[in-house]
Amino acid sequence: MIHQIAPHVFDNQYKPRPPKADDYIFIYAKGQFYLDCADEKAPRVPLFADFPESEPRYLFAIDETAFYLLWENDVSLPESYKLQPTFALFPLSPGFMAFAGLTASHIAAWYDKRRICGRCGAALVHSDIERKMDCPECRAEEFPQINPVVIVGVTNGDRLMLTRYANRPVTHFALIAGFAEIGESFEECVAREVYEEVGVRVKNIRFYKSQPWAMSGSLLAGFYCDLDGDETVTLQEDELSEGLWVPRDEIPEQDTRMALTAEMIEQFRINQFTA
Ligand SMILES: [Zn+2]
Structure with missing residues (x-):
């Protein structure tokens, strides 16, 4: 099954850390990701080194490699970047990229719908210590939804x-x-x-x-x-x-x-x- 990535180890704890040059960045929009398609036969998930000025959101880690999230409006994208469906990740290397992309899409879709407090309408802010959105006005908390x-x-x-x-x-x-x-x-x-x-x-x-x-x-x-x-x-x-x-x-x-x-x-x- 696609989530079975042994011997690699998936760590989904929210432990934000500054991105390293070779950490991966998923750039999300409308249920899809932007991949670098400069080589059409081998699309590529960008690295932090490609967007060193960006401030991506920490997602999770697989082994020592961390994965981060950016929204399409966060960065200016080179022409070679094309919006691709999640299944475009399936043939990519390393083999855990399909599972990483699916998991990132689940988290990103949740963030996408948790920008505004459903109770009072204020803008939500991310908790510093866990994957959770907080309302600064009415103290409502939104946890990831499964x-x-x-x-x-x-x-x-x-x-x-x-x-x-x-x-x-x-x-x-x-x-x-x-x-x-x-x-x-x-x-x-x-x-x-x-x-x-x-x-x-x-x-x-x-x-x-x-x-x-x-x-x-x-x-x-x-x-x-x-x-x-x-x-x-x-x-x-x-x-x-x-x-x-x-x-x-x-x-x-x-x-x-x-x-x-x-x-x-x-x-x-x-x-x-x-x-
Ligand atoms: Zn509220």
């Missing part, structure tokens, strides 16, 4: 419930997934989402693994569970176009480098996960 999501592998003997989403460009199979609502546990969320999306009841809900998932500002929690009772599928048609019990030997091999969903499907497919 939206919890469940990913659910529903097993029915030797078959797994695979779904396809309606109205989305994703054409490959997925697992049932959904945001946790205020007031419910993960286990209650699993049972509710499965019933809402495919109309079956489940039992024996058990946690598998979790994964940070910046694309939806989320922390994903993966669970397997077993069908309880009638296996008849009743689709929630505004959300899903298909929900099928797919036999283990008919599940296509999954590319597990990126996402928890693919890893969970693959674990079932290769029978490493059985109970």
